[in-house]
Amino acid sequence: xxxxxxxxxxxxxxxxxxxxxxxxxxxxxxxxxxxxxxxxxxxxxxxxxxxxxxxxxxxxxxxxxxxxxxxxxxxxxxxxxxxxxxxxxxxxxxxxxxxxxxxxxxxxxxxxxxxxxxxxxxxxxxxxxxxxxxxxxxxxxxxxxxxxxxxxxxxxxxxxxxxxxxxxxxxxxxxxxxxxxxxxxxxxxxxxxxxxxxxxxxxxxxxxxxxxxx
Amino acid sequence: xxxxxxxxxxxxxxxxxxxxxxxxxxxxxxxxxxxxxxxxxxxxxxxxxxxxxxxxxxxxxxxxxxxxxxxxxxxxxxxxxxxxxxxxxxxxxxxxxxxxxxxxxxxxxxxxxxxxxxxxxxxxxxxxxxxxxxxxxxxxxxxxxxxxxxxxxxxxxxxx
Numbered sequence: 001x002x003x004x005x006x007x008x009x010x011x012x013x014x015x016x017x018x019x020x021x022x023x024x025x026x027x028x029x030x031x032x033x034x035x036x037x038x039x040x041x042x043x044x045x046x047x048x049x050x051x052x053x054x055x056x057x058x059x060x061x062x063x064x065x066x067x068x069x070x071x072x073x074x075x076x077x078x079x080x081x082x083x084x085x086x087x088x089x090x091x092x093x094x095x096x097x098x099x100x101x102x103x104x105x106x107x108x109x110x111x112x113x114x115x116x117x118x119x120x121x122x123x124x125x126x127x128x129x130x131x132x133x134x135x136x137x138x139x140x141x142x143x144x145x146x147x148x149x150x151x152x153x154x155x156x157x158x159x160x161x162x163x164x165x166x167x168x169x170x171x172x173x174x175x176x177x178x179x180x181x182x183x184x185x186x187x188x189x190x191x192x193x194x195x196x197x198x199x200x201x202x203x204x205x206x207x208x209x210x211x212x213x214x
Numbered sequence: 215x216x217x218x219x220x221x222x223x224x225x226x227x228x229x230x231x232x233x234x235x236x237x238x239x240x241x242x243x244x245x246x247x248x249x250x251x252x253x254x255x256x257x258x259x260x261x262x263x264x265x266x267x268x269x270x271x272x273x274x275x276x277x278x279x280x281x282x283x284x285x286x287x288x289x290x291x292x293x294x295x296x297x298x299x300x301x302x303x304x305x306x307x308x309x310x311x312x313x314x315x316x317x318x319x320x321x322x323x324x325x326x327x328x329x330x331x332x333x334x335x336x337x338x339x340x341x342x343x344x345x346x347x348x349x350x351x352x353x354x355x356x357x358x359x360x361x362x363x364x365x366x367x368x369x370x371x372x373x374x
Contacts, residue, residue: 033347033348033350035283035346035350036350036351036352036358037348037350039350040351040353040354041350043263044261044262044263044354045263046260046263047261047262047263047264048262048263050262050263051262051291054291055291056234108315119290119291120291120293120294121292123292123293124262124291124292124293125262126264127293127295127296127323127374128261128262128354128374130323130324130374131324131349131350131372131374134324134325134326134329134349135349135350137326138326138349179364
């Protein structure tokens with residue numbers, strides 16, 4: 001697989017799996033407004049995943065659904081940050097905030113890159129992510145002095161670093177006011193047991209009738 | 215068949231989720247090229263997660279087939295669509311339907327301060343005494359605001 005296809009799958013898998021995790025708040029978020037917000041954010045992230053999978057699928061001679069659902073859990077390239085099942089609001093907001101900051105660093109680099117197709121898509125994704133960032137910043141600002149939120153940020157920071165390339169980590173640290181040196185990055189490539197559980201649920205219908213047209 | 219005839223046919227397709235406005239008003243049809251019976255339409259999605267995209271695509275194909283053409287709908291996934299592409303007529307139709315049209319895009323990205331400002335007008339009473347209720351709404355393209363003057367919520371098309 002080309003480096004480009006691998007990169008596209010990293011981006012798409014991050015967005016798909018985070019979209020799944022965010023959708024788990026639908027109906028049980030602390031306020032009705034957050035039910036709406038998390039559902040909408042999840043829908044956007046999965047839409048981004050689909051567009052990225054389509055780019056990869058053209059290159060790999062397959063289709064977006066096959067890439068999203070027909071691989072084995074250990075073939076996914078997502079960062080562990082998006083896999084974690086965090087049924088606690090402080091951790092959920094910490095993850096959203098850290099992910100959006102990391103995604104912004106990554107999208108800015110892609111927009112300026114020499115892959116015109118990916119740069120165009122990154123620019124489109126970035127327009128939508130603006131609203132995710134506003135939501136994350138609003139909550140991060142509100143919870144900033146809460147000890148539970150602070151400790152969730154510290155706990156998730158080593159995971160957040162793996163969302164971006166090594167050369168982008170100093171920039172991510174600068175934007176979040178955190179430090180690269182004091183942490184051990186949880187690298188991509190290994191997965192948590194939570195991913196296999198999510199995969200079981202996510203692919204269940206597809207696996208129940210392989211090849212069916214829905 | 216002329217490109218003008220195809221444009222006119224596409225202008226009859228309502229947006230699947232906001233049927234007061236057509237796909238042409240929405241600005242998602244970037245180009246129409248007619249070569250004999252072959253009709254190539256360049257289509258730019260609004261929001262990437264919008265479930266209406268497939269419906270729009272099929273509706274465009276059906277319109278071209280009804281004209282006797284062979285449609286090819288090319289989906290262009292770059293950032294050439296923005297809410298600034300919604301036509302003035304489309305903006306007015308949105309407002310009449312109670313959906314506040316998007317603010318023009320500023321030079322930079324939208325900020326919380328802008329969303330919390332009073333630059334947004336209630337589509338029902340015209341008041342600018344409105345406040346942000348939720349950045350997100352019933353579809354990816356909408357936010358929810360509250361009008362202090364006529365005391366009711368309304369939907370605001372997000373600027374992207």
